[in-house]
Amino acid sequence: MSTEHKQQSRPFDRLTATAVAIDQPNVDTDQIIPARFLALPRAEQVPHLFNDVRYREDGSPREGFALNAPTAKGAQILIAERNFGCGSSREHAVTVLVDNGFRVFIAPSFGDIFHNNSFQNGALPIRLPAERIREMLDHLARRPDASITVDLESQTVTGPDNWTQSFEIDSFRKQCLLQGTDDISLTLTYADAIAAHERRAAAECDWL
Amino acid sequence: MAEAQGATAATMFEKIWRRHVVVDRPDGYTLLYIDRHLLHDGSYNAFRRLAANGMKIRHPERSFATPDHYMPTNTRDKSTIADPNHKRMVVGLAEHAASTGVTIFDIGDRRQGIVHVVGPEQGITLPGITLVCGDSHTSTHGALGCLAFGIGSSEVTHVLATQSLWQRKPKAMRVNIDGPLGFGITGKDVILAIIARIGAAGGTGHVLEYAGSGIRQLSIEGRLTLCNMSIEGGGRAGMIAPDDKTYEFIAGRPYAPKGEAWDRALAFWRTLPTDDGATFDREVTLSGPEIAPMVTWGTSPEDAAPVTEAVPDPASASDAARRDGQARALAYMGLEPGTPIAEIPVDRVFIGSCTNSRIEDLRMAAAVAKGRKAQIPSWIVPGSGIIKEQAEAEGLDKIFTEAGFEWREAGCSMCVGMNGEIGRPGERIASTSNRNFVGRQGKGVRTHLVSPAMAAAAAVTGRFTDVRRLLPA
Numbered sequence: 001m002s003t004e005h006k007q008q009s010r011p012f013d014r015l016t017a018t019a020v021a022i023d024q025p026n027v028d029t030d031q032i033i034p035a036r037f038l039a040l041p042r043a044e045q046v047p048h049l050f051n052d053v054r055y056r057e058d059g060s061p062r063e064g065f066a067l068n069a070p071t072a073k074g075a076q077i078l079i080a081e082r083n084f085g086c087g088s089s090r091e092h093a094v095t096v097l098v099d100n101g102f103r104v105f106i107a108p109s110f111g112d113i114f115h116n117n118s119f120q121n122g123a124l125p126i127r128l129p130a131e132r133i134r135e136m137l138d139h140l141a142r143r144p145d146a147s148i149t150v151d152l153e154s155q156t157v158t159g160p161d162n163w164t165q166s167f168e169i170d171s172f173r174k175q176c177l178l179q180g181t182d183d184i185s186l187t188l189t190y191a192d193a194i195a196a197h198e199r200r201a202a203a204e205c206d207w208l
Numbered sequence: 209m210a211e212a213q214g215a216t217a218a219t220m221f222e223k224i225w226r227r228h229v230v231v232d233r234p235d236g237y238t239l240l241y242i243d244r245h246l247l248h249d250g251s252y253n254a255f256r257r258l259a260a261n262g263m264k265i266r267h268p269e270r271s272f273a274t275p276d277h278y279m280p281t282n283t284r285d286k287s288t289i290a291d292p293n294h295k296r297m298v299v300g301l302a303e304h305a306a307s308t309g310v311t312i313f314d315i316g317d318r319r320q321g322i323v324h325v326v327g328p329e330q331g332i333t334l335p336g337i338t339l340v341c342g343d344s345h346t347s348t349h350g351a352l353g354c355l356a357f358g359i360g361s362s363e364v365t366h367v368l369a370t371q372s373l374w375q376r377k378p379k380a381m382r383v384n385i386d387g388p389l390g391f392g393i394t395g396k397d398v399i400l401a402i403i404a405r406i407g408a409a410g411g412t413g414h415v416l417e418y419a420g421s422g423i424r425q426l427s428i429e430g431r432l433t434l435c436n437m438s439i440e441g442g443g444r445a446g447m448i449a450p451d452d453k454t455y456e457f458i459a460g461r462p463y464a465p466k467g468e469a470w471d472r473a474l475a476f477w478r479t480l481p482t483d484d485g486a487t488f489d490r491e492v493t494l495s496g497p498e499i500a501p502m503v504t505w506g507t508s509p510e511d512a513a514p515v516t517e518a519v520p521d522p523a524s525a526s527d528a529a530r531r532d533g534q535a536r537a538l539a540y541m542g543l544e545p546g547t548p549i550a551e552i553p554v555d556r557v558f559i560g561s562c563t564n565s566r567i568e569d570l571r572m573a574a575a576v577a578k579g580r581k582a583q584i585p586s587w588i589v590p591g592s593g594i595i596k597e598q599a600e601a602e603g604l605d606k607i608f609t610e611a612g613f614e615w616r617e618a619g620c621s622m623c624v625g626m627n628g629e630i631g632r633p634g635e636r637i638a639s640t641s642n643r644n645f646v647g648r649q650g651k652g653v654r655t656h657l658v659s660p661a662m663a664a665a666a667a668v669t670g671r672f673t674d675v676r677r678l679l680p681a
């Protein structure tokens with residue numbers, strides 16, 4: 001297997017890091033990475049995370065945008081309002097976040113495809129209740145350097161005031177992340193079942 | 209089967225899902241078989257990853273490719289693509305297709321077009337199948353009664369390698385449109401009204417089935433438009449039960465069954481619709497006759513209102529978060545609260561995209577454009593080479609060009625502007641596409657989503673106009 005493939009399924013267990021707060025609902029993948037950068041090689045996409053909201057016309061950083069704060073440096077957790085990563089299926093939205101150092105996304109809800117794409121790239125999307133997200137966003141507005149701990153094994157997030165909140169995750173996805181298993185290798189262990197399905201389906205729907 | 213009741217009554221989604229389960233794991237994950245798979249020029253990376261890992265395509269005959277995002281729509285000559293990265297996507301797709309045996313409808317082939325237009329047009333999309341594509345608007349295909357959804361690029365590689373996908377079973381939601389739609393109301397208005405009601409995350413985790421007399425009344429083109437934007441309402445997929453209109457639409461298409469196989473397929477397709485008494489996790493009902501021509505005023509598709517209304521006032525929003533969101537959207541859109549939508553001037557019109565570039569869309573736009581003059585730059589971008597030909601055979605291109613519209617080649621074009629066809633900062637575009645996100649049609653561009661008829665009305669009047677006043681009765 002190539003290194004690229006291995007890298008995509010880097011295991012995840014526990015993380016303590018600072019966070020960047022994007023205090024907006026419905027942040028779409030066009031904002032995370034605008035369409036005009038998608039054809040660039042992956043490494044060249046890295047500086048364009050949130051490009052159009054983050055920089056002015058002349059390329060200078062826009063003050064007030066969370067990613068431009070000095071405390072954003074080294075952040076590995078991103079916290080946002082509901083429906084984060086909605087819109088286009090572009091997986092670049094996840095890879096550009098991962099390549100900028102983010103491994104955990106926390107929001108009340110996510111776009112379904114973004115949510116799936118996260119797992120494909122060794123990143124952990126966590127859904128927490130909207131009130132808890134509100135608290136975290138408000139806290140980070142006051143203390144942007146606060147750190148947050150995410151523990152996948154125990155399925156908990158520990159916040160800046162030392163509260164601990166548990167989260168739900170599919171045990172399938174949890175195991176894949178903990179072990180760094182990639183989906184294709186796993187699926188190939190079911191090759192016989194796929195072949196059996198194909199024989200059955202060929203008999204039932206012979207027009208396909 | 210049609211009389212199935214109670215415990216055995218199943219939704220159409222449930223019936224299709226069950227037939228495609230390869231493995232149900234105790235942890236709630238299902239390996240789902242994928243019957244047909246579509247690829248576009250943005251899928252180039254998935255091919256590349258497969259090759260890099262030394263893997264083969266399990267069933268090249270189940271995948272179909274067409275370039276749409278990166279090809280300019282003023283030419284059919286690939287060698288003129290100026291950006292080398294763009295060219296690599298278009299040329300690379302054809303190279304990978306050739307080396308792997310995947311069918312491609314390439315530039316220069318009349319069957320080329322937007323992937324979600326080409327699938328139904330070629331009869332690749334059929335009732336009862338599972339269909340995926342590395343594009344969120346794959347929900348479009350559910351209009352023919354199949355389970356179709358968008359996936360990410362890693363999942364595209366997975367489908368190429370295994371012809372299957374790991375899925376957690378989504379929930380099912382039914383959206384009923386009760387009663388007939390009014391004069392001049394299209395599938396686009398219906399879906400914008402639905403999203404305005406349920407919100408951009410309203411369908412998250414659900415497959416949406418659209419039902420009711422307002423849906424049955426829609427043509428197949430209208431149903432494709434409706435299902436296309438399921439994703440804008442957060443839905444994983446959208447679907448509509450197949451009926452005689454569906455079968456008539458499919459019959460005779462190149463990849464659809466023929467002869468005796470057609471009869472067997474048809475008998476099966478008739479068993480697909482949701483049984484009476486089947487239950488949904490959620491149900492929403494809208495009144496068909498109350499739906500008006502819709503226009504979006506903000507930067508999320510949920511920010512939609514009837515053309516007869518005004519831009520909302522953030523001050524009267526229900527909570528602080530919503531107020532801030534609306535204020536931010538209006539600032540970006542350059543709109544004052546309380547402005548009647550019908551008084552907003554428009555700078556440019558784009559008629560096209562996988563939402564609204566089919567023959568019926570072009571006919572409706574032409575009915576409005578006929579004998580009038582476009583006041584602003586207005587583009588018509590047909591969804592496929594075949595639609596372009598058909599429109600030309602019907603003389604629609606003449607109507608458009610005489611009215612001052614620009615008649616272009618098939619592709620995604622200004623829906624997303626990946627090929628460089630974008631608006632200017634600050635420009636206000638009436639667009640028949642599906643996303644009014646910040647910067648979607650170019651940096652600083654203000655997008656308003658409308659139906660093709662409403663877009664044509666904006667073109668000939670220079671502002672949003674209730675198209676019911678312009679349409680021949």
Ligand code: SF4
Binds near residue numbers: 343641642
């Ligand atoms: S027309 Fe627009 S939404 Fe549809 S596939 Fe192309 S870019 Fe995506």
